[in-house]
Amino acid sequence: MFTGIIETLGKVKNIEKEKENVHITVESSITDELKIDQSVAHNGVCLTVVEINGDEYVVTAIKETIDKTNIGDLQINDIVNLERAMKLGDRLDGHIVQGHVDEVGVCKNIQDEQGSTVFTFEYDSKSANLTIEKGSITVNGVSLTVVNSKKHEFSVAIIPYTLEHTTFKNFEVGTKINLEFDVLGKYVTKLHSLQN
Structure with missing residues (x-):
């Protein structure tokens, strides 16, 4: 974990x-x-x-x-x-991440904002994975908050510290990234598919 x-x-x-x-x-x-x-x-x-x-x-x-x-x-x-891996009793500063990548996505756009950098990613249009606005997503192992959630596309806003201290500083349009979707969202999606 x-x-x-x-x-x-x-x-x-x-x-x-x-x-x-x-x-x-x-x-x-x-x-x-x-x-x-x-x-x-x-x-x-x-x-x-x-x-x-x-x-x-x-x-x-x-x-x-x-x-x-x-x-x-x-x-x-x-x-x-x-x-x-986290130690039992540690603070959970990000969100629950399993280290099990769901799929690979691609960086679609990088935009400098006032004080942050917004990265937009797309993922498999046939995938059942989803994001929600203000929900959690893991990109290359980094716990982030989703902004601008769309079908098979989402963005994240990166502060300068995160940009400097992660691989985000090396991202370009077309960079392939590992995505792990929020585990709670995956359970809800699975339950929904079983009911239909």
């Missing part, structure tokens, strides 16, 4: 394919606090630490994860958002 509050950024140092799996080596400032078998969200994708070497650690992504997220697009020197 995560909160969507990014702890730090990591840098991809190596990518090694083994059959259908991919081993990703990440350098980060929190490596010395990690342990083997620990869950860490990478751009919102929950992956398990399998090896630690100095200030670098290794996680493994399986085929399903690669197919359903943007993890397979990572390249050496790419920057990723990192968050360790």
Whole structure:
């Protein structure tokens, strides 16, 4: 379980394919606090630490994860958002995030506003996922509030601190992003579909 509050950024140092799996080596400032078998969200994708070497650690992504997220697009020197799983009793500063990406979306527009930057994203028009105005959404692991919710499209307003301390600073129109929709909304959608 995560909160969507990014702890730090990591840098991809190596990518090694083994059959259908991919081993990703990440350098980060929190490596010395990690342990083997620990869950860490990478751009919102929950992956398990399998090896630690100095200030670098290794996680493994399986085929399903690669197919359903943007993890397979990572390249050496790419920057990723990192968050360790929350501790029981911690404050939930973001919202309930599982680290299970629902689908990949695409950045459609970036607009500078007075004091913030508005990013607009679109996602699969055949998807049953939805957003609501002022609801929660996780974009590349970042817990955000939805503005301008439309069918298969939404926007988020990013303050300068979040822009500087997450991968949002590297987004361009066309950037693929991981989306995890609000878990409560997913249950409501599922219940509704079962009743119809």
